Amino acid sequence: MRRYIVYRFLLAIPTVFGVVTLVFLLIHLVPGDPVDVMLGETARAADKVRLRHQLGLDRPLPIQYARYLRRLARADLGRSLHSGRPVRRMIVARYPATLELAAGALLVAALLAAPLGIAAAARPGSFLDALCRVLTVAGAAMPNFWLGPLLILIFAIAVEWAPVSGRGGLAHLVLPALTLGMGMAAVLTRMLRATLLDRLGDDYIRTARAKGASESRVLLTHALRNAVLPVVTVLGLQAGALLAGAIITETIFAWPGIGRLTLLAIQTRDYPLVQGCILVIALTYVFINLGTDLLYGAIDPRLRTRQ
């Protein structure tokens, strides 16, 4: 297992390096002079020179890159152009809210997908299975920037079961978590149903049935245990993708997380903050994927020996 962990970590290094490089280059893709875009073309020349110097844009690209890497090594993401506060501190302050939302969405997805997927696989071709299929296709097709307002309209405005926006306890979390988790629930339900049906056709299931195991025991104890492995992988990959989805969900529900901070930074053209937010979200995604790989390797020994 140790060799497998080292192998996976080594594999992640070039990816992390590439992500850092791409985020660094992002500001250089700004058409024209980035300082003009940030301050506006009518800004005073002295202010432009000062900002250019502050961002290091007055130096050759390789030197800018070396300086960027040096600062990153000290976890220094620069300062926000608008508030003047360190970007790292601003992100750290918002990060828990995004994690809370992502955890809520994961929980929603798991709570919806587990019973639906199992029920559909237990009676393939039944009305329940068909209903489940319709719900999952519709759930996957519904974009979260439409589902969110729809949930607000029904549950916050019409029946007043949940607050419209903001963060502050479980009641505030329900609608954003549902919005963010619904698409994932659809994917997981389909995946769980498909893998369960695959397992139910295996020889060891026939053996369990021949030995007199009840249908619920066959399904929940024997088939589910093996069907859950690929679902864990998808869960890990989707968990990372939730972070990108959080930008839209946090905007809809005024959730004070890193996604909303990213959008505010974009709207105010605060590029150091934009770079910092995108870098942190992308690196979180890389490490969640790495964690999923390690978890999968721990669950399935065949993967470790294959490396």
Add this chain to the structure above:
Amino acid sequence: MSSVVGNRQVSAGLAVVALFACVALLAPGLAPHSPATQNLSEDLQPPRSGHPFGQDKLGRDVLSRVLYGARVSLLVGVTVAGLSAAIGLVIGGVAGYAGGRIDDLLMRGIDVLLAFPGILLAIGLSAVLGPSLRNVLLALCAIGWTGYARLVRAEVLSWREREFVNAAVALGAAPLHVLGRHIVPQLLTPLTVQITFGMAAAIVSEASLSFLGLGVQPPTPSWGAMINEGRSFLLVAPHVALFPGLAMTLTVLGFTLLGDGLRDALDVRRIDQ
């Protein structure tokens, strides 16, 4: 082919996609009003005769804007899926056929791009390039080709060892000829399925960027931007966000059904059985 024709998912998906394409192409003839004409004295009016989907905050006809919004979605879906598939075909084909260091280099580059979750890189690119339809297309193509390249590379790796490919190589065919004439035709089936899903993804991504204010700019109607505008009036005028959302969901549903159906119907192993 009969497996495609008889597939219920393909039929349902195709019907929805055909309806969406017709609406997009015929929008100028179908729309009862101009999508940009404002009537401030009739702002946020509910659905009624003459305005079946109601009016938005500037008194514009929501139905006309939904119909014209389909044009933006169709343009983005076709362009992004087409260009991404073409780029992915070239890069994935070269990586899979050349192998070795070229393959390693290209695949590591793809891994870096895939390290950005979902739409994040497109948001970053749109943020620095500035909001416009052209930049949306650029940003979505920049992230969209990676999936196609991976698919094509994997397919090329499996096809390049087949006997008919080896025979072509033994007869002295140039690598480009082998790739273009013998291998690429084998990839059309998986590519078709991937393009169908890719169009749905591109449509949702464009709408997401427009929803965040990073996509198509007013007064050009885009479903994402319309939903964002309607969010502020959910209490008094829910129709402003409701109808573009319905159109969007129905369209994505159509492409998903079509993609699912094609994947099932064109599965070579199943057809062989």
